Amino acid sequence: MSRGWYRLLYLVPFVAFLGLALFVLYHRIGTRSDPSLVPSQLADKKAPGFDLPALRPGEGKVASADFAGRPVVINFFASWCIPCRSEHPVLEALHRDGVEVIGVAYKDKPEATRQFLDQFGDPFKRIAADQDGRVGIDWGITGVPETYVLDKAGIVRFWQRAPLSEADAKKIEPLMQALAK
Amino acid sequence: MIVELGHYALILALFVALVQAAAPLTGAAIGNRALMALAGPAAQAQLLCLGIAFAVLMHAYIASDFSVLNVAENSHSAKPLVYKIAGVWGNHEGSMLLWVTVMALYGAAVASFGHTLPERLKARVLGVQGLLGVGIITFILFTSNPFQRLSPAPLEGHGLNPLLQDPGLAVHPPMLYMGYVGFSLTFSFAIAALIEGRVDPAWARWVRPWALAAWSFLTAGIALGSWWAYYDLGWGGWWFWDPVENASFMPWLAGTALIHSALVVEKRDALKRWTILLAIITFGLSLIGTFLVRSGVLTSVHAFAVDPARGLFILVLLLLVIGGGLLLYALRAANLEPGGLFQPISREGGLVLNNLLLATATATVFIGTLYPLFLDAVGGGTVSVGPPYFDSTFVPLMVPLLIAVSVGPLLPWKRGDVLGALARLKWVAAASLVAALVTWYAERGGPVMAVGGMAVACWLILGAFVSIGERIRLFGEWRGALNRARHLPRASWGMAIAHAGLGVAIIGMMGALWRVEDIRAVKSGEQFAVGPYQVRFDGTAEVPGPNYTAQEGRFTVTRGGTVFAMTPSKRRFTDPPQVVANTAIHTTGLSDLYLVLGDEDPQDGAWAVRAYYNPLIPLIWGGAGIMMLGGLCSLSDRRLRVGVPLKRPDLVSATAKG
16 A cells, blocks of 8 residues: 555655745745836736726715726725735825825725724725625736726826835826826 | 853753754664663753743843843833733744743653653654754854843833733733644654654554643633734734734644544554644644744745845744655655554544544635735735635635534544434534524524524534533433543543533634624713613823823713723833723623724814624633633543553553554
8 A cells, every 4th residue: 555656645745845945935035026026917008997886875886987088096905904004104195195096995895994994094086895806806916905007098007016115105106297297 | 141141051052952862863773772861861951051041031131131132122121020021022032032942841841751651752752852952042043142232231122012011912922832832742753753663552642642732722822812912902803814813823723633633543543644744734834833923024025135044044944844854754654554444434534524624724724824925925015815815715614624523522433323423413403503593583684604603603512512421321321420420531521621612712703793883983971882881981081000101081881780980091102102002891701892092183172982892702712711621631631641651551562562
């Protein structure tokens, strides 16, 4: 029973672990690239459209067609997402500086989102509720937070798969001004 | 001078560990009894050295010796004594020292109480412990030295993060480490068995008490951590699936599988290779849990960029320990004799199902926790998959497991009869159905989760009762039952208690679904209702604390005829400057009223107040406590108590032959 090829079975845990370890070692130690420089599959492409119910009662729907013709920042977030809390002040700063930020509440209960915004402040011009995560799939997001800057034609000009930092805000603001011209 | 003495003791510990590793392992390989006999004294000397080093660091904290970098960075002279002591393990360097000291404690315990272990096995176990000690002490000395001096010494320290200045968090890390590090012993036993090329029921009987002790401490550690998150973070939640929590939960899941599979090895001499693998994986997850969390690698991979030496050292250490263990497993596991056969429907079969589900659940949590790390590694960035992922992957795996928990103990070994077991559970099933219907009726349909959860909890608690009832034949001839109950092995009691505790904890978890939340701005004198309570706000007052000033909210709460006061506050610490909300919780043991004081509106003087009525939530920790008691009860079983196998030479000689 324990002869021949069967023995190779016991190598599986070791090989799996080794693969995992080498993967991390290679990527962490081998390359020290800036993650935000890696292009998205959406970079310089037209962003997928969406048409979602608005989070705030009485606002009807939030659709991508609503902001065609002007640049806009789209931010995927959720109340259960801890990194989102760290980027929240940056979104608030963008909002204060007059940047139009559209929030997409990803896989989140509307009441939980509202509570989150009550506590931390609401930097969003409009908020779409993507409760089942459909739009997240269309956009190919891998988690929250993710942020996109779209130009007048709805083409992705900036993309980040991580919480925004103040340095990012300094990049986004001039970009939005340039795109508005 | 005293500090240098501690540093010296730590360096000495490294050399003792080298001896503890080299001599017994060599001795066991060449059959030299003198070398093997070195293992015990070396393990005790190791504890002595590390105990001195740890005591010295604690002294530096108590005396507020800011010429020590670690103390200056993490302590403050105005801190209450208990947090000066807790500050020792409130940081990376100190916690590593605690970790390795606890490991020495376990090693010395084996050396001192393991008289019944065969000489060679004991030498190998302690030798592997010595190897682990070498790795971790080297790591401390070269990358995380807590005795680093600072010159000139500052007059005052930076202080400890106020969030950590909390009684729950003062005892949480030692408990957690007692758990994590306990699994280093099961790892050492597994490696020793692989080197020996033999695993038998006696081996399992020696391993199980250590696994049970580690599991019980880990249960307590996780429960304390979750309790802290509940009352300290002010969100009313008790589990957030955040990486730090998951890091302690993974070894717990694997360890739970381990104590069950070791049982099969002990009783039936089967599942040996799987148990060995599980022991290696459990300790691997404990290591990943400690190192990745403490070094900050798990929460932010950029910790590597901040301190590449430390990050690289951790990775190499993990690679050597886990990779080395798995490599040895790959080479030697096939040599272990396959053990007893059994039918799929049997106690063993049930435990295999338990192990499959727990292993899958561990893998699920592993993927969800480390996915952001891998994504970041390939250039993604820090994202969170969060509770939606765990709710849709982990929870469905738990349902069949929880249902099986009550059936398994009723199946006999070797070959069982599932229908017969279910027939004996028919009243339990009926009661669970009633529990579900009552929940459903009370909630008018309610969340499906709560209806199912209550039924499962009822199934577990009554199922545990039936498992004892069956053993003592309570339902047949109840006259002798009390006497039989007295003679029932403690392990059987332990199992029933732990399973029932799990049921109690599940009732508590379901309580979250009935939570009442209220967020409002109130002025002095205003009154509002939360659940069954009437809460009146009577304004705020400034109250000085030992190293903070508290803005205390005064609330008068009435329910029926009882009136009591609650005072949630905001503590303003000066070193480091930080404001921490201090929640007020009134508990009846079955439900909590939970008040958090927010900010004052400067315009109209109204205060933001968050209030939660949390029914059943205290049962989560009550249940965890019962589970831990179950583990300890099982630990006190006489066949596991050290020394007992000696009195039964028939058993020892039988296993030696087999």
